[in-house]
């Protein structure tokens with residue numbers, strides 16, 4: 001059985017992949033992410049996920065590599081991580097009272113094959129006044145997250161409703177991921193011994 005590598009520095013992705021109970025190592029890619037605005041949101045996240053996986057595959061060609069990328073898409077805007085407080089304020093104002101889409105692209109590859117897919121989740125925000133936005137930025141949550149919020153943290157207070165896979169918003173659509181990992185020989189159902197009560 002080949003070893004699995006998560007090509008990511010995201011603690012959330014690591015936690016979500018741990019839910020499978022599969023052993024894996026983590027090697028973040030050093031790729032500098034560029035937003036190619038000629039691509040659709042799903043093409044963009046798939047392309048970035050593929051670049052991250054391919055980057056780590058170069059130094060670990062005998063492993064199965066999983067790369068992922070998450071962006072927030074609202075109308076013609078593609079929102080990654082904010083560079084500073086001003087950008088975070090802008091993004092949260094843009095998303096206030098609106099429904100946006102979160103796309104996560106995933107690339108799983110080894111020396112024989114490559115699987116590329118993306119998952120979309122729609123998220124609706126309550127209307128956010130200035131005070132709420134300032135309070136939320138003060139939590140420091142926005143700065144390492146696409147769209148300037150974390151649904152798994154205090155960002156949950158901004159969200160009115162969601163349509164789709166919650167874990168996709170957090171950075172990895174784990175139930176779809178394990179099904180694709182099965183095509184690479186990993187069995188998540190075989191990784192635990194069940195005892196009947």
Ligand SMILES: Cc1cn([C@H]2C[C@H](O)[C@@H](COP(=O)(O)OP(=O)(O)OP(=O)(O)O)O2)c(=O)[nH]c1=O
Nearest residue numbers: 008009010069070145146149150151169170171
């Ligand atoms: C919208 C949203 C994003 N995010 C996170 C998931 C991703 O970690 C991050 C988007 O940045 P990414 O560039 O997808 O990932 P990353 O830089 O954190 O990690 P790596 O490239 O090494 O894999 O935003 C949340 O944690 N919660 C949310 O609600």
